[in-house]
Amino acid sequence: MTTATPKYRNNFLKEVEANVEEGHWVKMCMQCGVCAGSCPLGPHWQHSPQKIFMMIRAGKREEVLTSDSMWMCTSCYNCIVRCPRKLPITHIMHGLANYAHRLGMAPKGQPTEAIAKLFWDNLVKTGRVNELKFSLAMYFKDGFVQGIKNAMAMQGIGLGLVKAKRLNPMEILGGHACKDKSGIQKMVAKAREIEDRRKGFSGAGA
Amino acid sequence: MADIKYAAYICSGCGIGDTLNVGALEKVATKEGKMAVVKSHPFLCSTEGVDLIKNDIANEGVTHFCIAACSRRAKAEAFAFPGNAVSRANLREGVLWVVAEGPAHDEVRQEMAEDYIRMGCAEVKKMTCPAGSANAASSRRIMVVGGGMSGMTAALAAADAGYEVVLIEKTAQLGGFANNLWKRVPFNAPHAEAQPTGVAEMTAKVSGHAKIKIHLNSTLAETAGAPGRFIAKIAQESGAVTEETVGAIVQATGFTTYDLAKLPELGGGQANVVDQAGLEALAKAADGGAIKRADGSAVKSVVFVQCAGQRGSGGNGDGSHLDYCSGHCCATSIKQATYFKDANPDVDTVVMYQDLRVPGMGEDFYRSAQKKGVIFTKAKVNKVAGGNSCRVDFKDLILDEDASIDADLVVLATGQVPTSGVNLDEWTTTVTAAESGDEAAKQKKSELQKISVLNLNYRQGPDMPQFKYGFADSHFICFPYETRRTGVYAAGPTRRPMDMFQAQEDATGAALKAIQAVENVARGAAAHPRAGDLSFPKARLEGCTQCKRCTVECPFGAIDEDEKRFPVFNQERCRRCGTCMGACPVRVISFENYSCDTVGMQIKAVNVPDEFEEKPRILILACENDAYPALDMAGIQRLTYSAFVRTIPVRCLGSANTIWITDALNQGYDGVMMMGCKRGDDYQCHFVKGSEMAYYRMSKIDDTLKQLSLEGERVQTYEVAITDSARVAKMIDDYAAQLIEMGPSPMKGFG
Structure with a gap:
């Protein structure tokens, strides 16, 4: 599963939809960035939820699954409360973390x-x-x-x-x-x- | 002519009687105002109070009277006396509510009220009751130019309302651009799926309508006349010319797509790069199946490039191409992306946008497309290369990095270019050059004539003046449909960029405006914004110097010239703003109830104290559309301002004649404040360029002031919006303070 994924194609998005808990929500993100602005840990991780979602759509499989971002989520639920599109962002982040873990792609020593x-x-x-x-x-x-x-x-x-x-x-x-x-x-x-x-x-x- | 008898009625209600000395006001009206009948009433707008006036009209022979009560903007229904000349003295909003309370201000307050009584009496003496036009043009037929969705909607709206419609279409078929569409953006709940265009049904309905007469393959060879009596020469392709008399015109000439060839940097003209119209053609050919490219292969991946050649971006970021957003393209691309997804969910569809703009219920449609798997990427597209495999180079604005994508097909969301005919500025320059014998200009003139839509025979040129970016409108927000040619209304994308739903709404609005115009014109009244006004400008031609200022300055092209260059008023085109009256250097233009005299006499009626009393007098000429309501609202909010001002409402600041300024300064006024609407490109003037003319004229008044050895600051112009009530009060106080510092006018005592 480590073969290069074509960029800006739907392949990785489809993989996320199929295998990640609440992953079918990712395509509904409208890139407003409210989640990124609301995250209290925002400055401390590599990619905001907004960027993670955009990277999924852009087919950046490796970068998404090896990111430390979803591991840093403290489940404060600020993003879920504020998301105008009602994406269960916290759950998606945990889903992604779990998926990365199952694939053995989580950052080493996380x-x-x-x-x-x-x-x-x-x-x-x-x-x-x-x-x-x-x-x-x-x-x-x-x-x-x-x-x-x-x-x-x-x-x-x-x-x-x-x-x-x-x-x-x-x-x-x-x-x-x-x-x-x-x-x-x-x-x-x-x-x-x-x-x-x-x-x-x-x-x-x- | 019946005998004239003057009267004044003073209301003491709303606290006027408690604060002002009404007995003294009555005395002023009798002695100085020379009113034959003077009465006061504690509640003048009540049935009883109005009956008092009606009784005097019926039994005392009162014909002309001044009502001294509230602002002329209040109680207009109660104080409507259509057979009489009536002036209003504003004691409530103009005095009671704006002069500071307490006995310290009793004297100035009473002086102010007495001046308004004097002014009201002076005004009514110069007024006559508008009689309306004896021979009103009365065609109630409505001509719709353009048979697309907007035009057909307007035609149906007018025809269903009972008006005969003449519909003109350039091509051999009704339907316009909608004929090229596979489906349209949803306009019904749940706004999730593209809907059938419905153009065939509508074409059938229009074709079968008994009240709609259709001219296909036809253009307008000439449009002459005025609202209620337009004569349209309709030229058929064959050369045959039919003549139709119509009352009003709806121009629904739509748009053309921006030329793809102008976008080579975005792959315009290259293989497998199409615009949205091109994609519709492919979708129509596919008929619901897999969409195929020109070479016959099914599209597996498609990229939509939003704002292509629009919003000053143009893909190459140099501000070339269209400067505006066409409004519909985001929803259109969403619709087109779902064409692919509906036929085959495995097709990769990427929409590259910078800001996704889906007004109305478009947000639901956007979500629906996302659910179907359309990918939206916030990106700035830098380059598109067409070919067997197209390549789109872009900057991902979320990830902040350059990237590229290959696709089978690229769709450029190009903008709408209005079909609004000839640019009148270009026309004027060309005609001037052609008249001086320039051959190239003559050639250009005939070319321009060919692209003209209406071919109006107005002296100002063959089409409507264009607003921003070549769209035929006068103001996108405040006065939609109302172009700068009375009786001609624009609807749809010729007015501003829009989608089909908005165009149809527009068409209904424009049809209603056209109906308003023909009905008012038939009664000899103004169409709008002074709807129902029966007065109209009359020129005393024996005093006219044929200077042409009125014909040039009329914002609506209402005034022509006869062979001796005297002005010829097309009353039906006139909106009664009075800009001609303000322009006339010899003051021969006037309305029955509004003239250089009605205002001039008010200015002269004010009692100007001498310089030792230290009571300056400030004249305010306030536009009755925005500034005067703002002043009224200052009163309603009980904001106080200087009691030294005397306010006269004017129809438009453009109607202010410089003689009034001279009169006021000669009279010993210390300063003049002229309050009008915002001018310039973002004007808010209800008569388009009335305020602009006023500001321009006042910029030249320095010479006059010098002759009178006065400071330039004694005449000031202000832009006042209707919401400026607090600002206007402060403006007055600041100016009053400035004048006190400057000292009294040296003209006092000579008046």
Whole structure:
């Protein structure tokens, strides 16, 4: 899928429509730029939603899918509220992020992608998020020494949470789970299989 | 002639009686105004008050009277006395509401009111009641020039309203440009799909209409006369000439497309580069199937280039080509893109625009095309190369980078060029040169005559004066359809660039204007904007010096010259603005109820205090269309201004004769303010160039002032719009302060 896409043809737009959540909205953008002006993170990312949509129409597949823009969205929904054409811009951005991730095209070391992956893996294991394990996984994602440093830095908050009974240290032993753990895992696997089949993924970029 | 008896009626309602000394006003009207009957009433516009006046007319023989109450713009229905000469003294908006409150101002306020009584009485003595024209031209037939969608719509509108219509079409077939279209931009909800043009149905309807007489293959060889009595010589291709008498004319001559050959930088003239008209032809040939190029291959990708040769861009950015936006092309390109998408959704259609302009419900149509997958790219196209595979070089304005795209077909959205006949400036220059014997000019003159649409035999030239960019209109917003030739109305793209829907709306409007004209003319009244005005200019020819100023300055070409170069008034063409009256150096032109005397006597009636009283007097001549309403509105908003001004409304500042200025200055006035509408290219003058003439004349008044050894600042001109109520109050106060600083006029006491 990395062959060059013809510029200013509909190919990539059609691909986005077929494979990206809410992607069929992209063609309805009228390029007013209200989303770009409304985004509080605007100055911090490569391309505004307006530009992303124009790049999709211009067939810039590589540039769109490797952009960091959709990963920087904080879901503040300013753009959705303000879009005169009622495009669900936040959702499109997340859809694009997911699509880039599935294709393995997300920027390397993108922290949002890493966190999202940790969160997902943590969740599907038991059907519930194990907060203790999730935090520890995050502390240690950049190696053991950095993990210890992170944990020390956060120990005040951690002990506070324990004292306030918001964090149970015993969760480290496996923690609580949904009633039918394997049922949930099967369900997720099946959904994944259906999506892969529909969008033509080969199971890569999990 | 019946005996004349003068009267004055003073209203003391609306607080006039509480603040002003009405008894003293009555005394002024009797003693100084010399009115035979003087009465006051606490509520003059009530039935009872009006009955009081009616009773005096019936039983006391009152014929001429002054109503001293509110502004002449208020209570016009209550105070309508069509058989009498009536003047109005503006005590409410002109005095009560604009002079500062409190006893400190009682004296100046009362003086102001008394002056307005004097002025009203003086005016009515010089007035006669307009009788209307005895032999009014009365043809009520309407001629429509051009048988396209606009023309046919106008013809049907007029015919369905009961008027006989003469429809003239240059080609062998009705329908005009719409005949070339595959479909039209939707004009019905939900505004999503291109609709059938409906031109065949309309052609059938027009052809079968009992009240419409159609001349095909015909042009106008000559149009003579005036509203109500135009005589049109209709020349057929065969050479036969028919004569028709008509009352009014609707010019719906449409447009031509901008010449593609003038756009070589955008691939004009090269293979597989067409304009929108060319694409319609391809779509018609495809008949709903896949659209094919001239070489027979189906189009797989198409690029639309908006604003090609328009809006001063022209693709090469040097401001050549058309300077304006033709308005319809964005929606038209959207429509044409959907031709492709409807036949085959896999065709790549890209519309390259800089600003997508889809007025009306076009936004829905735009969305509909987006849903179908038409791609809109905000881009500036720099170059198009035609050929088997066309290439479009452009700058993507969102991504800010240069790019190019290949396409099977490129469609250039070129603009509309109005079919408005001869440019009169060019005509005048050519005729002047031809008269001096220039052979080339003679040749050019006959060429110009060939492109003329109306071939009017007016002294000003054969067609209507053109407004911006060659369109035949007088003002796009304020006075649509009303051209600068009374009785000739423009509709459709000859008036301003537009789409078919707007053209049809236009046609209905123009047909109504034509009906208004023939009906008013038949009663001997003005068509518009002074609709129903029965007065008309009369010239005392024994005093005329044949200077031709009136004939030249008339904004509507209403005045011809006879063989001795005396002015001949075509009353039916006249709009009663009085620009001729303002122009006349010997003051022989006047209306029954508006003349150099009616205003001059008002100016002289004002009591001008001597220089020791420190009460300057300022004369305001205010255009009754904009400036006078603005002054009234200042009153309604209770804005105060100097009590030293005396305001006289004029029909148009163009009707202001310089004698009034001289009179006022001789009389000892300290200054004169002349308030008229905006002039120049973006004029707002209701009579097109009346205000321009006034400003021009006043720019030359310095000599007169020098003769009187007066400062130039004593006569000032101002542009005042109807919304300027706050500004106008300040303007007056500033000028009053300026005059006080300058000191009193040295002319005081000689008046």
